[in-house]
Amino acid sequence: MSEDFKAILKKISRNADGDTMFQLLKRGVKYKRNYGIKLPVLKAIAHEFVPNEQLADEFWASDIREMRILASLLQPVDLLSIEKMNNWAENFNNPEIVEQCCINLFSNSELASSCCSAWFSKPESEEYVKMSAFVLASLLIKNEQKSDDQFINLVLKEALNYSKSDSLHVKNAIIRAIVEVGKLSKEYNYKAIQVVKAIGTQNTENSKFIVDGAFFQLEFFAELL
Numbered sequence: 396m397s398e399d400f401k402a403i404l405k406k407i408s409r410n411a412d413g414d415t416m417f418q419l420l421k422r423g424v425k426y427k428r429n430y431g432i433k434l435p436v437l438k439a440i441a442h443e444f445v446p447n448e449q450l451a452d453e454f455w456a457s458d459i460r461e462m463r464i465l466a467s468l469l470q471p472v473d474l475l476s477i478e479k480m481n482n483w484a485e486n487f488n489n490p491e492i493v494e495q496c497c498i499n500l501f502s503n504s505e506l507a508s509s510c511c512s513a514w515f516s517k518p519e520s521e522e523y524v525k526m527s528a529f530v531l532a533s534l535l536i537k538n539e540q541k542s543d544d545q546f547i548n549l550v551l552k553e554a555l556n557y558s559k560s561d562s563l564h565v566k567n568a569i570i571r572a573i574v575e576v577g578k579l580s581k582e583y584n585y586k587a588i589q590v591v592k593a594i595g596t597q598n599t600e601n602s603k604f605i606v607d608g609a610f611f612q613l614e615f616f617a618e619l620l
Contacts, residue, residue, distance in 0.1 A: 424489045427458035441468035467499040487523035502534040515553045529568035536575040558594040570608040577613040
């Protein structure tokens with residue numbers, strides 16, 4: 396255990412937030428250890444360090460909530476490999492760490508769209524990898540890093556393919572990705588609405604959840620385009 400690891404863990408332990416810890420547990424966000432430190436505090440701690448791959452690897456290996464989030468903030472994006480993205484994604488075990496890794500790190504990598512496409516093909520049993528694919532896709536579209544026809548059509552196709560998922564996290568990520576497509580232009584909004592209508596024809600609880608979550612947002616943004 397490095398001195399930096401010990402020093403940060405000590406600081407985190409001193410500032411543990413029981414209320415936040417309890418709220419995370421209620422939401423099903425589970426880690427080996429969780430000190431309930433709020434995200435702005437973790438970002439402030441990360442700013443005390445220069446991005447460092449060795450430190451990020453050590454933090455990630457701990458399976459401590461705060462250390463894993465710090466790992467996503469300290470991993471140098473230019474040193475990020477597909478192998479590491481796959482390894483981290485395969486070790487995701489809750490929606491919070493999916494969000495943080497995708498926002499803080501993965502979406503900033505030039506490898507993001509390749510990983511996203513590969514993760515779409517993963518079996519549904521790999522719930523958090525599948526969630527990662529849709530979360531990452533929504534970020535790439537939102538930030539206009541990837542908005543070509545081929546990628547958009549892939550996202551919409553996969554949204555339809557996996558709309559039967561029983562996973563709440565996957566369904567929410569699908570809604571998010573569809574809505575981001577619909578915000579791009581009138582043409583893409585129309586395509587997104589057609590996919591949502593196709594999902595609705597499945598007439599299942601899962602499809603209804605996605606339709607209810609996406610349709611009104613798409614109609615709202617259609618009026619703004």
